[in-house]
Amino acid sequence: MDIPSHLVEPLHGHCKDMIQELQGLRALAMLLIIWSHCSLIGFSPFDAGGDCGVAFFFVLSGLVTWLSQHDRLATDTFSHREYLRRRFSSKLLWLHFGTWLFANILNHQLLPFLHSLPALMLVQSWIPVSDIYFGGNPVSWFLSDLLLAWMLLPLFYRAIQWRGTLPCLLSSYALLAYILPSEQINAWLYVWPPVRLVDFMLGMGLGRLLNARTGSLRDIQPQWHTELCAILGLAFTVIGLICYDDIDAKIRTAALFWPGVLALLYAACRGARMLSPLRHKWAETAGNWTLPIFMLHVIVLRIIGRTLTLLSQ
Numbered sequence: 001m002d003i004p005s006h007l008v009e010p011l012h013g014h015c016k017d018m019i020q021e022l023q024g025l026r027a028l029a030m031l032l033i034i035w036s037h038c039s040l041i042g043f044s045p046f047d048a049g050g051d052c053g054v055a056f057f058f059v060l061s062g063l064v065t066w067l068s069q070h071d072r073l074a075t076d077t078f079s080h081r082e083y084l085r086r087r088f089s090s091k092l093l094w095l096h097f098g099t100w101l102f103a104n105i106l107n108h109q110l111l112p113f114l115h116s117l118p119a120l121m122l123v124q125s126w127i128p129v130s131d132i133y134f135g136g137n138p139v140s141w142f143l144s145d146l147l148l149a150w151m152l153l154p155l156f157y158r159a160i161q162w163r164g165t166l167p168c169l170l171s172s173y174a175l176l177a178y179i180l181p182s183e184q185i186n187a188w189l190y191v192w193p194p195v196r197l198v199d200f201m202l203g204m205g206l207g208r209l210l211n212a213r214t215g216s217l218r219d220i221q222p223q224w225h226t227e228l229c230a231i232l233g234l235a236f237t238v239i240g241l242i243c244y245d246d247i248d249a250k251i252r253t254a255a256l257f258w259p260g261v262l263a264l265l266y267a268a269c270r271g272a273r274m275l276s277p278l279r280h281k282w283a284e285t286a287g288n289w290t291l292p293i294f295m296l297h298v299i300v301l302r303i304i305g306r307t308l309t310l311l312s313q
Contacts, residue, residue, distance in 0.1 A: 021268035023287025024278025026060065029053040030290045032241075033297075040301040041308060048244035048252070051190075052237065054142065055257040058196055061146060062203025063265055065153065066160075070211060073157045080154060087150050092291075096122070099137040099295045106302055122147050128187035138298055141191050148193040149200045156197075160204045169198050177250040190253045199254055206262055210269055226267055230274035233263030 029052070036050030072078035100120050104113050116136030118124040124133045125144040133141050149156065159165045173195065180188055189195055237260035244252055268275055 020279045020283050021271075021275050022060065022064070022265075024275070024280070024283030025056070025264060025268060026290050027283060027286035029056040029060075030286075030293055033294070034301075037298055037301055040298070041305040048241045051244075051253055052241060052257045052261075055199055055254045056261045057142070058145070058199030058254075059203040059206070059258070059261050060265065061149070062200035062205075063207045063269075064203075065149070065200075066157075066204045066207025067210070069153070069157075070207065073154065078154065083153065084150060095292060095295050096137075096140060096143065099299060100140065102299055103137040106299065119144070125191045125193050128184070128192070130186060133187065133191045137295065139294060142294075145191065145193040145196045146200075149197060156201060156204060160201060160208055166201060166205050169201055173198050173255070177255075180250065182249060185249050185253060189250060196254075199258070202258060202262065203265070206265060210266070223270075226270040226272045227274055229263045229270070230267035230272035233260045233265075233267055234274075236260030236263065 032046075032049030033053035034049075036046045036048070036053070039045040069078060069083070097120070100116065104116055107113065107116075112131070112135065115129075115131045116124075118127055118132055119136035119140050122140065122144045124135055125141045127133060133144075176195065177189060237257065240247075240252070240256045240260060244256070247256055264275075268278070
């Protein structure tokens with residue numbers, strides 16, 4: 001049974017037992033992202049939910065990419081062309097094009113249309129202008145970043161084998177955050193593809209750790225440290241959401257939520273009993289719909305917001 005979504009790789013084989021836990025976490029992350037965009041319909045902004053949800057999806061994508069492709073990459077049976085063909089499925093392309101077109105219809109202005117053209121080709125995240133990287137369907141910048149991970153996956157697989165890769169990436173991230181002017185945080189620390197690959201590589205590193213410690217993820221009995229990871233993951237995430245406004249913007253774009261996300265994903269993969277509420281049919285169903293919801297929710301919220309404005313006049 002596979003997860004039919006291109007936000008993360010399909011799970012199969014020895015990953016099969018983790019589907020419901022991961023799907024449930026995906027659904028919760030999606031709710032946080034939607035909540036963060038409810039300012040479009042007049043609710044107070046909740047930026048913490050967007051930063052937390054996006055960081056979660058990047059890390060999760062790296063984790064599941066490792067778990068689903070590791071055996072093929074390790075045995076030289078991985079076909080990069082076939083991998084890319086599956087990523088660029090007709091459903092994903094039509095969903096991307098349809099939401100881009102509909103967003104431009106809602107804008108019905110020439111300048112936003114011109115700004116959205118890079119988004120149509122999924123290269124908008126490379127251009128440090130907010131009207132461009134948030135052009136068209138604003139959330140499609142996520143796919144623009146993920147595209148780089150798909151294109152360079154064999155290289156990333158080799159790089160993650162070296163123990164110094166993650167320390168170097170985290171050091172580079174910290175240096176960039178330190179020297180970056182505050183007004184450029186969104187352009188270079190939030191949407192720029194090479195920087196968001198740090199999240200993706202953290203997920204791959206977690207997958208490598210899980211494989212190294214267990215060999216197989218099937219029939220693993222949760223232990224005390226697994227439950228501790230679940231508790232700490234929930235605590236770090238909740239504290240991060242609560243204290244978000246009091247923390248430097250350079251940290252809260254992603255790094256603030258890495259410890260909680262990694263701990264929760266580790267606990268989910270190891271079958272923590274604390275996450276047992278996620279082993280429910282609703283979790284799998286909700287998780288299966290995260291991609292279309294993710295791509296459509298801003299457009300829907302804009303329509304609702306305009307409708308409420310008209311009704312109030």
